[in-house]
Amino acid sequence: MKTMKNYFLMAVFIMCTANLMAQEEERPEFVVATTMHWNMEQDEYDYDDFKAIEKEYLDKVVMKNELIVGASFFMHQFTEDNSELLYVQTFKNWNDIHAAAQRSAELAKEAWPDDEARKAFFQKRNKLYSADHSDEIYATMDGAKHMSEMPTKDMTLYLQIRHFAFPEDGSNEEWEELNKKYLENVIHKNEYIKAYYPNAHYYGSDRTEFLEAFYVDSLTDLDKMLDNMGTLANEAWPDEAAREEMGKKMGKYYTGIHGDYIYTYISGLSK
Incomplete structure (x- = not known):
């Protein structure tokens, strides 16, 4: 019974948080935090290349995606894993999380209309990171x-x-x-x-x-x-x-x- 009560309180807390969010129209409701990892198998790593690649994607896709309220990168400084890199995005509501991914795919095709050029860019971008990642979704408060x-x-x-x-x-x-x-x-x-x-x-x-x-x-x-x-x-x-x-x-x-x-x-x- 105690466990069920705790789950009930959790549900109530989330609903109260949602009500608070409804009172602030300007505040995004959700934060999606993706923990990525550098590709440690690369022989060479250039920080400037990383920034240039992600800046190009930011300018051509993220900045033009009206469904993404905000997006930022964070590098390990004092954590348990020096290979980790956080990518954090904020969204107005739950539906926008999925819709934003579709919109980004559309914008990528507009930015790199040539299939081979688009494929080459994303291969270069993907080589920066390992295939392992994890996602957490938080409700803003x-x-x-x-x-x-x-x-x-x-x-x-x-x-x-x-x-x-x-x-x-x-x-x-x-x-x-x-x-x-x-x-x-x-x-x-x-x-x-x-x-x-x-x-x-x-x-x-x-x-x-x-x-x-x-x-x-x-x-x-x-x-x-x-x-x-x-x-x-x-x-x-x-x-x-x-x-x-x-x-x-x-x-x-x-x-x-x-x-x-x-x-x-x-x-x-x-x-």
């Missing part, structure tokens, strides 16, 4: 701190993946209220956080995932960001007992297990 403008230089992306616990004495209303207070007082006031995007699992390997993406200018600023979180929390809840109570209430909604990942956002390859 309320409370993002948006990037003020498109970055013109590489940035540091810090991902923290926590796991929802779905306590029996909890409620979506309480979590949303607590989370809103923390976002307003800590995340949005943190000068080192240039952008912040929270996402909940929608389709993939782990339905408890809560993924938070923090964009900072550098690794140095990542350290400053983390230090500043403690400072801002102390300012928001100066009374130690109140601060501990806030932490206790928030803590029951998470398992206590989390993972940390650091990637480099690649400037010039984003929509």
Whole structure:
């Protein structure tokens, strides 16, 4: 019975997230994160070639695909696999995910009308990566701190993946209220956080995932960001007992297990 209740709470959470999204027409509903891997069998690898190939595809296909809201590349910096590369796309709704793939195929034919030329380009592009990849789909959540403008230089992306616990004495209303207070007082006031995007699992390997993406200018600023979180929390809840109570209430909604990942956002390859 407890397991079924947890699944029910998960379903309620996703529906509440969807309702929040419906209130923000401009926000894309879904994020598709594809973990790819470099082709380690290549004798030579040229970073400039990679950027040139993907920039050509970006200009000729992705930028012209009205169904893709955004797209970005991220390279391994501090993760468990140095061969991995993330490709992240955002979509307005579920139907656009499939429709965008069809539209990209149409645009590719328009960009390379000659069959042999098109085949040669994609063979060259595919050689960059191994055949192994995995996909996760997340639902975007309320409370993002948006990037003020498109970055013109590489940035540091810090991902923290926590796991929802779905306590029996909890409620979506309480979590949303607590989370809103923390976002307003800590995340949005943190000068080192240039952008912040929270996402909940929608389709993939782990339905408890809560993924938070923090964009900072550098690794140095990542350290400053983390230090500043403690400072801002102390300012928001100066009374130690109140601060501990806030932490206790928030803590029951998470398992206590989390993972940390650091990637480099690649400037010039984003929509």
